[in-house]
């Protein structure tokens with residue numbers, strides 16, 4: 686399919702990008718184009734203008750900063766995938782689609798798109814990260830828990846740009862990411878991201894994020910509560926994983942019914958926790 690006609694702008698500063706968005710409420714930012722362009726080709730998105738972020742300086746890069754990692758919004762999945770020191774972030778980014786998509790898609794675009802089937806939103810939620818958004822009134826910080834509001838809906842205003850993503854350093858935490866799909870490189874039917882901090886075989890803290898178990902990424906709070914403070918024997922992990930689907934309302938689709946997704950959530954949570962518990 687061919688997209689509807691649109692204007693194109695390539696601003697060279699973040700202020701200019703925000704100004705164009707302010708002038709034209711139907712304009713859309715363009716990052717890697719890996720979600721927006723397919724929607725435009727299907728005419729499910731018909732922006733009047735694309736505001737390309739690629740010429741805006743300062744939006745890429747990965748820096749360790751104090752107690753966190755700062756990732757520029759235009760940093761591509763491929764760059765994250767190759768940064769072994771990022772641990773879980775690299776693992777999750779490397780699971781996205783195929784190399785062609787990872788070479789173009791960006792972390793800012795993935796988080797702004799707000800698709801619950803995407804992998805990085807569940808990671809940001811589990812790691813309790815945040816984004817910096819810049820708009821006409823300046824900058825603000827949006828924690829992951831407030832960013833994702835509904836299906837493809839975030840707390841971003843139409844004239845706000847994510848400039849960076851901050852993920853707290855989770856040194857010393859074990860991690861696991863389990864993604865189930867029918868074909869390698871497909872979207873997740875369900876994905877489970879687990880972080881576990883252990884001390885003498887006990888679970889000091891645990892965070893679990895779900896991909897595709899609702900209209901937004903979710904935390905598996907019942908499983909987290911069941912495991913926190915407990916020993917990390919296989920039985921305790923299995924008990925906690927049994928509660929993974931509590932409170933979730935996953936959408937059934939062509940690949941999996943809601944019940945099957947709940948089953949996957951339990952199985953994948955057990956696997957992700959088992960990997961994470963090994964440190």
Ligand SMILES: Cc1cc2nc3c(=O)[nH]c(=O)nc-3n(C[C@H](O)[C@H](O)[C@H](O)COP(=O)(O)OP(=O)(O)OC[C@H]3O[C@@H](n4cnc5c(N)ncnc54)[C@H](O)[C@@H]3O)c2cc1C
Pocket residue numbers: 713714715716717718719720721722723738758759780781782783786789790791792793794795797798802803804805841845846847848870871872873
């Ligand atoms: C075949 C295929 C398979 C895929 N499989 C997966 C998968 O398995 N897992 C997965 O997670 N993703 C998958 N994706 C999506 C991919 O990860 C996208 O790269 C990502 O979702 C969007 O990033 P982008 O940079 O391409 O954003 P774009 O498509 O350019 O933009 C997406 C949306 O975000 C807005 N936006 C972009 N950047 C910003 C910003 N900095 N601030 C505010 N708004 C912004 C745009 O206006 C648009 O509305 C797949 C894509 C394709 C084409």
